[in-house]
Amino acid sequence: MHEMGIVLHLAKTLDQTAAEEKLSRISKVTLQVGEVSGIITDLFVDAWNYFKPRHPVLADSELVLEEIPAVTWCDSCKSKYETVRYGRTCPYCGSGETWLLQGNECVIKEIEAE
Amino acid sequence: MKIIKLGEKITAANDREAEALRQRLKEKGILLINLMSAAGSGKTTLLSRIIKDMKETRIGVMEADIASDVDAVRIEALGARAIQVHTNGMCHMDAGMTAEAVDALGDDELDLIFLENVGNLICPAEYDTGAGKKLMILSVPEGDDKPLKYPLMFMESDALVISKMDAREFFPFDMEAFTDRVRILNPDIKIFPVSAKTGEGMEALEGWLSEALEEWRS
Ligand SMILES: Nc1nc2c(ncn2[C@@H]2O[C@H](COP(=O)(O)OP(=O)(O)OP(=O)(O)O)[C@@H](O)[C@H]2O)c(=O)[nH]1
Ligand SMILES: [Mg+2]
């Protein structure tokens, strides 16, 4: 399962951060997840709950997911539009020369720790 | 209690491991190529052909699969050095697994190492394995709409092989529409239409591999 792999890498990155910053306990992890990052929130939370007890610093850590809306930029008419609603084709000029500006990221925004 | 602002990618630890592996291989003059495609696009068949054609290049192959061993057996039968890596259910290879696989294969007396990634058009593109180049395959039977559905691998790859060109007449594959879709995602990608069965297009691809190796070592 895809989400399993992502959480595995998240846990690894957090373990490393904890070691570097000499943290004993991470009580809260806030992630920013893009609307079109392909991450299914429910599966992600299931995977998180599975991995948590296996990483001592994360044992009672709370996970917060913040969604970042997906926005596409049209190169032809220089406008922005909602990616999920219109896809790759610009609703203003019909061009396909469009680029995702934001919305596929998956970033660890901050952690609360001691 | 303190709040630490990270703004770091989830895969930050993986990315650091990948960079370390890339540097290690660069110092040894070995080019690691991450070969990615959907299941059955012709990765093992293409590698077999490359091994037969590029006799003067010392090639090692790491076959990643969720569970089976058949691909490594096919490569070893050609006399190339090969190992099988099991991902134990994971749908992709990451840098840690790749570094372990390189150790198991042995990195002495090799020029090129191919990592045949798990057959999957989505997840492998999301993880840096530490490879110096990324090569992907899209086979004609899969259809010309794949860049629209699965853009990331097309965006991430240095080169794209369009495989099974010998079967083109049997499938409604619009080559022009396909390459346009790919170039919108990745203007710099090199595209090689190939048939591993007839040998069509193999020379151009193998030329690119030799150049990439030379460039890696300079
Ligand atoms: N006609 C034709 N068939 C091909 C070509 N290349 C591969 N095939 C066939 O496609 C099938 C899959 O090829 P493989 O090389 O095993 O594909 P793969 O990507 O390694 O598959 P997985 O490792 O399972 O993901 C086999 O039946 C091959 O004989 C080609 O150039 N032309
Ligand atoms: Mg194979």
Ligand SMILES: [Zn+2]
């Ligand atoms: Zn427009």
